[in-house]
Amino acid sequence: MSRISVVTGANQGLGFALAEGLAHRAAPADVLYLTGRDAGRVADAAAAIGHDVVRPAVLDVADPHSVASFAEDLRERHGGVDVVLSNAAARLAPDVPWTEQVGPFVDTNNLGTSHVLRAFTPLLRPGGALLVVASSFGTLRHLPRHLHEHFAARSLDEVDATILAWRDAVLDGTASRRGWPDWINIPSKVGQVAAVRAVAGRRRDADTAAGTLIAAVCPGLVDTDASRPWFPDMSDASTPTEAAKPLLALALGARRPEHYGELVQFGRVLRWS
Numbered sequence: 001m002s003r004i005s006v007v008t009g010a011n012q013g014l015g016f017a018l019a020e021g022l023a024h025r026a027a028p029a030d031v032l033y034l035t036g037r038d039a040g041r042v043a044d045a046a047a048a049i050g051h052d053v054v055r056p057a058v059l060d061v062a063d064p065h066s067v068a069s070f071a072e073d074l075r076e077r078h079g080g081v082d083v084v085l086s087n088a089a090a091r092l093a094p095d096v097p098w099t100e101q102v103g104p105f106v107d108t109n110n111l112g113t114s115h116v117l118r119a120f121t122p123l124l125r126p127g128g129a130l131l132v133v134a135s136s137f138g139t140l141r142h143l144p145r146h147l148h149e150h151f152a153a154r155s156l157d158e159v160d161a162t163i164l165a166w167r168d169a170v171l172d173g174t175a176s177r178r179g180w181p182d183w184i185n186i187p188s189k190v191g192q193v194a195a196v197r198a199v200a201g202r203r204r205d206a207d208t209a210a211g212t213l214i215a216a217v218c219p220g221l222v223d224t225d226a227s228r229p230w231f232p233d234m235s236d237a238s239t240p241t242e243a244a245k246p247l248l249a250l251a252l253g254a255r256r257p258e259h260y261g262e263l264v265q266f267g268r269v270l271r272w273s
């Protein structure tokens with residue numbers, strides 16, 4: 001059976017390298033959807049890879065209708081999906097107040113992750129993989145203890161509610177008094193990993209029996225236009241192509257039960273708490 005793959009936010013940065021890596025590992029009958037929010041940018045990126053398996057497609061993860069209708073088309077066309085790499089992310093600018101950035105950031109990075117998980121997990125074929133690109137900041141050790149209970153959520157709706165409450169606290173200026181870290185990337189990444197854990201908690205037995213993997217992943221520091229403004233010294237950063245390799249190995253390689261539902265970096269599980 002041909003392998004059907006989807007990469008979100010794939011027109012540049014790590015997402016592009018993930019799509020390129022999947023294309024290079026594809027068989028002729030495979031199909032890889034290189035997706036992003038702009039038709040011109042995904043077409044250019046697909047042309048830059050220049051491989052027959054690559055199909056550019058518009059998929060705005062912040063728009064639940066865009067995600068649901070894309071997934072429905074996929075189901076009608078292929079019956080299911082084998083690899084979903086949920087990578088899309090809005091950027092943060094160091095010199096713009098959080099109050100101006102947190103809304104669109106949450107819409108894409110958190111609610112977008114939930115939309116992808118809701119739409120694509122039911123389509124995952126046995127042996128498939130859905131990976132959410134998060135970060136090593138996405139563990140509870142980066143939050144004060146009194147906030148941990150908010151992320152013990154057992155459903156995506158609960159995770160979304162926690163994230164929206166935090167977003168509102170940023171907007172009304174009460175977030176730091178409530179103990180939230182100043183850098184909004186941290187609660188957002190914790191929320192992404194919590195979303196994966198909530199979904200995986202409900203599917204663990206069936207998925208592990210079928211060899212299907214749902215996990216969050218940390219690529220380490222990657223040299224992209226998104227990270228450069230935040231880290232003056234990028235000498236330890238990987239190129240996107242290097243950073244993509246362990247993620248692709250996780251998605252396509254042999255399953256290890258300890259990875260299921262966890263945050264994985266370079267093949268190792270980063271402890272949640």
Ligand SMILES: NC(=O)c1ccc[n+]([C@@H]2O[C@H](COP(=O)([O-])OP(=O)(O)OC[C@H]3O[C@@H](n4cnc5c(N)ncnc54)[C@H](OP(=O)(O)O)[C@@H]3O)[C@@H](O)[C@H]2O)c1
Pocket residue numbers: 008009010011012013014015035036037038041059060061062063087088089090091108112133134135136218219220221222223224225226227
């Ligand atoms: N770079 C690092 O050091 C690092 C470290 C840890 C984790 N990560 C994670 O790795 C992932 C990729 O990061 P990156 O550095 O490659 O970022 P990037 O260069 O900014 O790429 C992000 C991609 O997401 C797309 N995107 C933005 N909003 C979207 C939306 N609503 N719907 C669909 N696509 C959308 C962007 O498209 P446009 O071109 O249209 O904006 C772009 O293709 C992110 O999840 C990030 O948090 C990165």
